[in-house]
Amino acid sequence: MGNLLENILINYRWIFVCFFLLPLSTIYNVWFYARNWLIFKLGSAPKQHNLRVRDIQRQVKEWRAAGGKTPMCTGRPGWLTMSLRLGQYKKKLHQIYLPLMDVLDIDTSRQIVRVEPLVTMGQLSATLLSQGWTLPVVPELDDLTVGGLINGTGVETSSHIYGLFQHICVSYELILSDGSVVTCTKDNEPDLFYSVPWAHGTLGFLLSAEIRIIPAKKFVHLQYTPTYTLDDFIKKFTYESTRKDPHQFVEALAFGPDRSVLMVADMTDQPDPKKINKIGHYYKPWFYKHVETFLRKGPSEEYIPLQDYFHRHTRSLFWQLQYIIPFGNNQLFRYFLGWLMPPKVSLLKLTQGETIRKLYEEHQFIQDLMIPLNSLKEAIGVLHDTVKIYPIWLCPFLLHADPGMVHPQQDSGQMYVDVGLYGEPQVMGYQAARDTRKMEAYCRKTGGFQMLYADSYMTKDEFCEMFDHQLYDKMREQLNCKSAFPHVYDKVGRKTLL
Numbered sequence: 001m002g003n004l005l006e007n008i009l010i011n012y013r014w015i016f017v018c019f020f021l022l023p024l025s026t027i028y029n030v031w032f033y034a035r036n037w038l039i040f041k042l043g044s045a046p047k048q049h050n051l052r053v054r055d056i057q058r059q060v061k062e063w064r065a066a067g068g069k070t071p072m073c074t075g076r077p078g079w080l081t082m083s084l085r086l087g088q089y090k091k092k093l094h095q096i097y098l099p100l101m102d103v104l105d106i107d108t109s110r111q112i113v114r115v116e117p118l119v120t121m122g123q124l125s126a127t128l129l130s131q132g133w134t135l136p137v138v139p140e141l142d143d144l145t146v147g148g149l150i151n152g153t154g155v156e157t158s159s160h161i162y163g164l165f166q167h168i169c170v171s172y173e174l175i176l177s178d179g180s181v182v183t184c185t186k187d188n189e190p191d192l193f194y195s196v197p198w199a200h201g202t203l204g205f206l207l208s209a210e211i212r213i214i215p216a217k218k219f220v221h222l223q224y225t226p227t228y229t230l231d232d233f234i235k236k237f238t239y240e241s242t243r244k245d246p247h248q249f250v251e252a253l254a255f256g257p258d259r260s261v262l263m264v265a266d267m268t269d270q271p272d273p274k275k276i277n278k279i280g281h282y283y284k285p286w287f288y289k290h291v292e293t294f295l296r297k298g299p300s301e302e303y304i305p306l307q308d309y310f311h312r313h314t315r316s317l318f319w320q321l322q323y324i325i326p327f328g329n330n331q332l333f334r335y336f337l338g339w340l341m342p343p344k345v346s347l348l349k350l351t352q353g354e355t356i357r358k359l360y361e362e363h364q365f366i367q368d369l370m371i372p373l374n375s376l377k378e379a380i381g382v383l384h385d386t387v388k389i390y391p392i393w394l395c396p397f398l399l400h401a402d403p404g405m406v407h408p409q410q411d412s413g414q415m416y417v418d419v420g421l422y423g424e425p426q427v428m429g430y431q432a433a434r435d436t437r438k439m440e441a442y443c444r445k446t447g448g449f450q451m452l453y454a455d456s457y458m459t460k461d462e463f464c465e466m467f468d469h470q471l472y473d474k475m476r477e478q479l480n481c482k483s484a485f486p487h488v489y490d491k492v493g494r495k496t497l498l
């Protein structure tokens with residue numbers, strides 16, 4: 001009986017998603033964009049920021065006046081977030097509401113955009129591109145927020161030049177546990193500035209951030225190079241990730257241990273009209289499926305609108321939508337219903353129910369491992385033996401030698417690679433807790449880090465071995481965080497010991 005229910009839930013979730021969630025997602029998007037447009041037209045965002053900050057200060061001061069016994073977290077419901085977890089800890093914590101969702105200022109002379117933490121990547125890239133600008137690092141998936149990317153982390157295909165999302169940030173405006181508001185930069189309050197990323201809001205709440213912007217062009221010139229042996233792939237990927245005159249974007253998809261497609265791209269305003277491919281159109285094939293065709297067709301090049309490039313994996317949620325709508329890439333489906341895609345991650349989370357959540361936990365492996373580039377060849381072998389999931393998302397990034405939770409083992413910046421696995425393990429006898437712990441141990445061995453949008457199965461000691469807690473602990477002591485916020489491990493750790 002249990003198996004029958006599981007089969008129905010897995011195989012027929014698409015009925016609910018297509019007939020209910022897709023229309024609902026579209027209505028939600030239209031409402032969201034209309035609201036942003038109106039706020040911008042009324043020009044009220046910056047003024048309201050100060051009013052909102054005062055209201056947040058009032059909430060924190062009231063929490064203190066009431067004894068400040070229960071630690072705080074943001075009041076954003078767990079189902080709305082892009083993390084895999086539902087954030088059950090929120091039920092036990094005191095929630096502070098941060099209704100901060102506006103782009104406050106675009107200062108083109110300083111090349112800085114000032115934004116509130118709930119601004120999403122979709123909203124921000126549309127806003128900036130309409131002015132001819134972009135963030136140097138635009139993490140994929142429209143609904144990721146600035147707050148989540150700063151307090152967690154963000155990575156994208158330009159990260160081999162600019163680093164992680166935290167490395168393009170110039171200042172953070174924060175409210176601390178005593179209700180005071182501070183602005184930190186790398187020169188003013190450097191300890192606070194460097195300890196905020198990866199701390200998951202356990203030092204203070206982010207109120208706004210200043211982020212670097214760079215001029216944008218209309219297209220990217222994207223070149224695809226298929227490779228058919230692991231050695232050839234590693235050689236070419238390493239070269240493109242570390243060369244002195246790098247392409248602006250570098251990414252690879254591994255479709256098997258020996259079959260990969262390497263992609264390098266550069267912004268341009270002079271596309272070859274015969275080679276333009278507007279991959280963002282709703283009837284176009286899912287991007288990873290399109291990329292796979294180059295294994296057969298051989299090397300190729302295309303010109304893709306910049307906005308389409310930035311959000312190329314959004315329509316198929318990387319390759320996760322194949323498990324929910326197995327015929328989602330079918331041509332007929334794309335022409336009839338493709339314009340409604342993708343269902344919103346938040347609505348999928350809200351409606352998944354406990355059984356589907358558990359099925360994902362037990363039968364899907366969704367993790368990003370950030371490891372030194374020189375471990376990649378070995379890692380692909382280890383991953384093949386432990387989970388055997390393809391495609392694998394490969395994205396090089398420069399890990400700056402800054403203080404804080406993550407830094408390279410050496411004193412200067414080092415090239416790392418984000419290894420993203422989002423699928424059903426194809427190995428016999430996969431066991432979620434055992435095999436995730438195996439991957440985490442491997443990641444620690446290489447000197448790497450686990451992305452924390454997915455639960456960590458490490459013990460607290462193992463977690464402290466992976467992430468440098470020196471500065472974090474010092475700041476928690478100095479800012480009286482111990483009773484004000486949970487420890488980061490208490491937000492992201494499963495505490496499952498084998």
Ligand SMILES: Cc1cc2nc3c(=O)[nH]c(=O)nc-3n(C[C@H](O)[C@H](O)[C@H](O)COP(=O)(O)OP(=O)(O)OC[C@H]3O[C@@H](n4cnc5c(N)ncnc54)[C@H](O)[C@@H]3O)c2cc1C
Pocket residue numbers: 036037039040045101102103104105106123126127128130131
């Ligand atoms: C400071 C700022 C905040 C924004 N905040 C949001 C937001 O929170 N959410 C969102 O979805 N979009 C925001 N936008 C973007 C805005 O929605 C887009 O620019 C809009 O979609 C363009 O619409 P339009 O073509 O009707 O422009 P119009 O309103 O017709 O304006 C024409 C052009 O004038 C320029 N312009 C107008 N006002 C400003 C200004 N204050 N500073 C600089 N240039 C300006 C722009 O280049 C714009 O394209 C913001 C833009 C700016 C500059």
Ligand SMILES: NC(=O)C1=CN([C@@H]2O[C@H](COP(=O)(O)OP(=O)(O)OC[C@H]3O[C@@H](n4cnc5c(N)ncnc54)[C@H](OP(=O)(O)O)[C@@H]3O)[C@@H](O)[C@H]2O)C=CC1
Pocket residue numbers: 072073074075076080081082083087098117139140141143144145146147148149151152153154155156200201202204205206207451452453491
């Ligand atoms: N391309 C990429 O780089 C991708 C990144 N991700 C990951 O997704 C997550 C982001 O998802 P998103 O939904 O935006 O964020 P979440 O709401 O999941 O927030 C992530 C963490 O940041 C904290 N946080 C968020 N806003 C604030 C704030 N204003 N002040 C203090 N703390 C805050 C949250 O605290 P609290 O628990 O109190 O709410 C939470 O612990 C990140 O972990 C990111 O690494 C996922 C997919 C792709």
Ligand SMILES: CC(C)=CCC[C@@H](C)[C@H]1CC[C@H]2C3=C(CC[C@]12C)[C@@]1(C)CC[C@H](O)C[C@@H]1CC3
Pocket residue numbers: 082083084140155317318320345348349352356360366368418420422451453
């Ligand atoms: C590019 C990087 C660094 C990460 C990409 C991660 C995404 C593939 C995942 C982040 C959140 C995930 C969720 C799901 C699929 C995979 C992600 C988009 C679900 C939609 C899967 C179905 C469940 O019912 C809900 C999940 C919510 C989070």
